[in-house]
Amino acid sequence: MNKCMERIYNGIVKENPTFVLMLGMCPTLAVTTTAVNGVGMGLSTTAVLVFSNLIISALRKIIPDRVRIPAYIVIVASLVTIVQLLLQAYVPSLYSSLGIFIPLIVVNCIILGRAEAYAAKNGPLESAFDGIGMGLGFTVGLTSIAIVREIIGAGAVFGMTFIPEDFRITIFGLAPGAFFVLAGLTALQNKFKAPSATNGSAAPSKLACGGNCMTCSGSACSANHAVLEEIRAKAEAEAAAAKKAAAEKAAAAKKAAAEKAAQADKQE
Amino acid sequence: MSKLLNVSASPHVRSSETTRSIMTDVCIAMLPATAFGVFQFGFHALLVLIVTVAACVLSEYVFQKIMKLPLTVSDMSAVVTGMILALNMPANIPLWIPALGGIFAIIVVKQLYGGIGQNFMNPALAGRCFLLISFAGKMSDFAMDGWSGATPLAQLKAGETVDLAAMFIGKIPGTIGEVSVIALLVGGIYLAVRKVISLRIPVTYILTVAVFAFIFGKQDMSYVMAHICGGGLMFGAFFMATDYVTSPITPKGQIVFGVLLGILTGLFRIFGGSAEGVSYAIIISNLMVPLIERYTLPTAFGKEGKK
Structure with a gap:
């Protein structure tokens, strides 16, 4: 069970997909206009990620290596379709505001990345917990970006008003604002040396190749x-x-x- | 005798010009337009100018102190950024808006990219576009007491006629620095005479806008003249497009840059949704500068050109 908790910590803090791995930037920049969108997108992705990791991990010895990517896509796309239909049925307002970005979860690089890097090599239970960790990390990333953008750009978050209308800086609600906030939060994360895989807090390996299989492409x-x-x-x-x-x-x-x-x- | 044997490393040709002297020249060249703006729009315009310059200089000083960098406040470049930004503001803007723009221009656009000489686009214009997108209403509110709110370019766009003589002198609504063509020309000529700028960029820029307006707008001399005198074209061509850091250094490249600016400005003004397009044209062209320079590099002396 300790391994499972380690996976969750790894996903939320150490290898946070938004601030450390820099994966899934397209939904990160596009849907973080309001905090509700950020939470919705993050949790939908989490749901898909947990089940895709679980299924891919369970099938990892059955899927032939040469056709693994199409096989992963079929699994992920089926799950995304389920999530999409559920959202459409139960939270139509969120469904309409997320729009095209729900079907695009299929090609979210976090999901394929975790399938390739983790689920294809580890057991189903750990993989499912890896999915939970990564998904929650993504949710935390999206929500924190969205909260900052919504407060500065629209003056209100979760229905609470903070800034009077005259002093709102509209650009933060638009595309450039997403880049400003993402860069600012990533800089803060680095500045305060939150434990992560990239800022040198991980112990260096003694292997000749560096031993870091995460950044290795061979x-x-x-x-x-x-x-x-x-x-x-x-x-x-x-x-x-x-x-x-x-x-x-x-x-x-x-x-x-x-x-x-x-x-x-x-x-x- | 020892002087004769003095051996030193290159460069051997030296000039007494410094960043500071050039930036001071640019400030002097902007003075006529500034004076006219203050005279026309009143005391509040002067306040906007002071606040913007102070915000720029202070944010540069504070940033460099905090990051423990060498202080470059005394080279006047932050003052020039502040002046250009202030002259791009409508006169009756609340003072905190230009201050915010100055902080954004210096910290985000200039210092985060490495300080003077490293910024990839004109900091003052990036600050202006930041404000223009964020506070669209206040930034395009040119209404003064006793004046109509519409700028000549907006009137042109609506199909009305404009008074060319008033535009030349500057008796029109607009931002603090852009209204008086004659004051801007005086400043531009001063810069050209002092050899601070070459006339390649401003002349090709203005000519291209004129040709574009003639072809795609109306085949009418007063319409073309109104496009040349209206909006930020004069100010942009002489003071903002010629910024050393964000314009090409090769002579051919400067001409390409001017033409590109002219085409973009014409496109935005005549086919775009807004009446004015100089700011966006300049910052978009700034991004093309590395590409322009790469393709217009002159052949080095001693190397034969391609056969």
Whole structure:
């Protein structure tokens, strides 16, 4: 279960899809005009992401490697159709304000990215939790951008008015404002060194290739992923053993010194 | 004797011109238009000018202090940005709006991209467009007591006739700095005589607008003249399109840049939804400058041209 919680933390903070991975920028910039849209878009994507990760992970040994992308697309598109019909039936206002961006969830790079990078290599349970983490991270990203944009651009958020009409800066509700706010929030995230995969808080690997399979594009590398992990684990175990041995040695030396001192005391 | 043997690294040709002296010249050249604007629109125009310049200089100073960068406030470039921005404001604007524009121009457009010499578009104009989109109503409210609210270009667009002599002198509604053609020409000629700007960009720009208006507008001399004298064209051509950082340095490139500006301005004015298009034309052309320079690089001395 610990692994599952780690996945959620990883999705929301460490590899936040909006502020760290910079994935899914198209809906991020387009639908964050109001906070409600941001939450709606984020949660719809989360729903699709959880189930697509679950199904793809369960089918990962059945899907032939050469046709995996079309297979993923079929799974994701079916899920998106379900979400779209549900939204249309139960929250028609959200459905109409999100518009074309609901069907476009099919080609959202977070979903294909997680399918390729995680679900295709890990078990169904972890993959589902990875989907929850990434989806919530995306929701948090969209909602925070949307709240800032709506407060500055339209003066009100969730129906609460903050800024009188004369002082609203309309450009924040338009396309340039999305870029300003996204850049500003990403800069803040970097400035305060929130733990993430990109700002140097992750421990550097001792492997020759850097060991960071996330930024690696070579297919040979991803095939060797398991081997790399093994080597890394071995190296870590060796380092730990060496450290333990050194500590034991030091302790023994200390003990010997203490005994010596005690003997000296006795002689006196 | 020791002077004769003095060996130094290049450059060997030096000039007494500095950023500061050039920027001071630009400020002096804007003074006639500023004086006319203050004379025509009254004390509030002067307040707008002071607030905008102060906002620009202060935000540059504060940003460089916080980021621990070398201070470049004394090179006058922030003052020029502030003056251009202020001259682009309607006179009766609430003072916090130009202040916000100045802060945006200096911090977002200039300093975040690396300070003077690094900005990819004219900071003052980017600030102006930021305000124009954000506060469309206040930024295009040219109504003065005793004046009609419509600018000559808006009247032209509505098919009315305009008074050319009034446009030349500046007895028309508009932003603080753009109204008086004659004051702007004086400033432009001063810059050209002092060799601060070359006339390639302004002349090709204005000529292209004239030709465009003649072909696609009305085949009528007074209509074409109104397009040349109206709106921000004179101000933009002499003071904003010639900004060193955001205009091409190659002579051929400057001509291409001027023509591009003219075509865009003509398109926006005659076919666009708004009556004016100089600001957007200049900032869009600013983005093309690296491309223009790449294709108009002169052949280096000693290298033969392509056969």
